[in-house]
């Protein structure tokens with residue numbers, strides 16, 4: 001978004017009110033990542049069913065040299081800006097190699113969870129004493145403004161983990177456009193996309209046997225209880241995931257196991273749930289190469305290169321600004 005016409009940021013309370021008043025009810029997955037949610041997501045990344053993280057890790061590990069060269073990372077000083085850094089495990093592989101090549105860069109992880117950011121900083125300072133690191137804790141959109149005014153150094157922006165999958169098509173385009181608006185000719189955007197594959201493989205990734213994904217979803221109700229004075233009884237909601245091949249997306253829901261009323265003090269309001277009524281929680285879009293090309297074209301980029309894992313489950317796509 002151009003900084004001159006920034007829309008007013010809605011608050012957690014506004015969004016919960018809006019979502020639970022809608023028909024069908026929904027909550028926004030962007031609120032999953034409080035400190036507890038960030039911890040649960042790190043558990044998800046270790047699950048046998050959740051292939052995404054390992055596929056991206058394989059790309060980073062097996063193609064480090066190719067990525068370094070596609071980034072032109074040896075040429076001039078740059079800022080390596082990671083949106084939604086989490087625990088930075090995958091990025092560590094790149095950083096290690098970049099440092100060994102004596103690349104001149106500052107690593108700038110951006111994440112909403114302060115706890116995750118502190119852990120990341122501590123870990124990276126120990127692991128990479130020579131790394132220049134500047135933590136930015138907050139919402140991507142808040143941080144975008146700061147990026148524009150940054151020093152004139154080249155920017156390489158990382159948006160990994162198929163985080164883009166949580167956006168609907170129009171949202172993805174407007175997000176990439178807003179990144180494009182703060183980028184210069186030689187800057188690059190490196191994006192992780194989970195690819196289409198056997199729907200059964202995808203579905204399992206969002207419906208794991210240990211119930212960690214269920215806990216991750218339910219944690220948002222816990223967060224509403226804690227931060228907004230809600231009285232959700234977590235026992236009365238169950239996690240349900242689907243994959244819809246026609247829209248190429250997984251969706252998750254919390255289903256009310258019975259007719260019930262939930263009170264949320266901060267909203268001074270109660271919400272009625274019918275038995276088996278769903279709350280739509282999250283969409284995880286899966287892509288093909290045409291979709292990745294189209295997203296680039298529509299938001300002012302061209303695809304410079306794709307990096308695939310050995311099973312073609314996943315791609316990291318390098319976007320270059322079109323002038």
Ligand code: AVJ
Nearest residue numbers: 044161162163165166213284
């Ligand atoms: C962090 C958005 C990539 O959609 O795969 C994992 C979040 N949700 N399991 C995804 C998530 C349930 C994840 N992203």
